Amino acid sequence: MHCVVSSIDVIELYLEEIYNKYKIHEAVAIRVTRNADIDVEISLIDDDVDYRGQMEDLVVNRQSLGPVRLQLDRMISKNFKSYLRTKIECAKELTVVNQYKLDLSVGFELYNELKDEFKAVVYPEKVSIQQFDFSAQRFMDSLKTRDYLVAYPYHSSNSFVQLLHEAALDPLVETIKISLYRLANPSRIVSALLYAKEKGKAVTVCLELRARFDEERNIEYSKIFEEAGCEVIYGIPNYKVHAKVCVIQMKDDRYITYIGTGNFNEKTQRQYTDLALVTTEQAVGEDAMLLFENLSDNTFVTKTQSLWIAPHLYRDLIIKEIDEEISFGRQGHIVMKMNSFNDELIMNKLIEASQAGVKVDLLVRGICCLVAGIEGISENITVKSIVGRYLEHSRIYKFGNASLARYYIGSGDLLHRNTTRRIEVFAKIKQQDLKSMIEKILSVEMDERTEGHYLLADGQYLKNMQSHLKHSQDVLYDYFRDKLK
Secondary structure, three states, X not given: OOOOOOHHHHHHHOHHHHOOOOOOOOOOOEEEEEOOOOOOOHHHOOOHXXXXXXXXXXXXXXXXXXXXXXXXXXXXXXXXXHHHHHHHOOOHHHEEEOOOOOOOOHHHHHXXXXXXXXXXXXXXXXXXXXXXOXXXXXXXXXXXXXXXXXEEOOEOOHHHHHHHHHHHHOOOEEEEEEEEOOOOOOOHHHHHHHHHHHOOOEEEEEEOOOXXXXXXXXXXXXXXXXXXXXXXXXXXXXXXXXXXXXXXXXXXXXXXXXXXXXOOOOOHHHOEEEEEEEEOOHHHHHHHHHHHHHHHHOOOOOOOOOOEEOOOEOXXXXXXXXXXXXXXXXXXXXXXXXOXXXXXXXXXXXXHHHHOOOEEEEEEOOOEOOOOOOOOOOOOEEEEEOOOOOEEOOEEEEEOOHHHOEEEEEXXXXXXXXXXXXXOEEEEEOOHHHHHXXXXXXXXXHOOOEOOEEEOOOOOEEEOOOOOOEOHHHHHHHHHHHHOO
């Protein structure tokens, strides 16, 4: 027999004994959510040491930042509530009552403790698929004839780590440049980059110190990289570098480029659905090198050959693609997958597409400010949210039908912050078998026979209640496993 007891409940049970000199009138568990945004003075961005030092000071002071929410786990008296709001300096409208345990992070620990004895309530183990046989051929050699698409967490994260190790030992490799936002701890990717530096490669790391809640870890990693002799850059003032890019440069100016939708983080690569294109296309490599040159100079990329790079070459190109589908009317089709959606310009453009008869399918796991199914406005738009074993995290855009379809993957959602205030990178998928893989992902996830919640015209979500539903993540795991047979 197992018992799970909350420490809060234990304390409450013995409150009168703990505070035996007092009379207990009311008890409540509270949780204070504070503003997590850290502002850095622009004047310090050019001085790496001062910038990092200021970030360290700001992280230390995070606990004193302004409250944005006060949660209570039960109803309490008006006077008690007023007292708490005054002491915490939280506005009345930011106080909410949630009659459940306010901190559910204990679930992560419970999973490890209980998974072996309570198999019926946990997901069965699934082993990541080894996409390559490294004993038969180097990854770098296989890239000479084709591009690859890595689909996390179905595919193992070993492929990218292996690529870095091969690059470290390859005499033709001169430089490795990478943008890092969230890292695992410990990180095999960091170890591989340090190994490459040890083997004489020039390693440049663009490390985003403002990655929310990962500031301290990234500050420490920046020191490790600098001590190893790597070049560390921090991006552009007021614009977070959210792009997931790595470019390996050869002595003959050939490139291997990795463009991803998710972080270079082996832990989340086992928990999030993400995609990464690994390509030797020259234009992509040159664009990636241009990106890092601009990041080093604190300037924006305003012209590329192939990649979409926010903030100047992202939103407008999406609008251009939507306009292309509008020109086809009822023969047009748009599928967009993302985490969240609130960019009004793009929402209005999709409404225009709907009114022109274009079929618009949106896969939005989280916040979606575009309401679907409103007659005469968004009646041709469908919004589906998928929640499952893995966190749906990939960003995929498809414009057009059949052989005319254009596919893009990249790092940014359609949020204001991503379209206008971040450095994001998207790549076009050009190889036919990789297009087919992405088409399979989108078709399975949009299929009415797979689980999900649909956004209704009244703003509510309706769970798909058809019988014999499968989860898209299970279907896709089988698909990627069977492809290797």
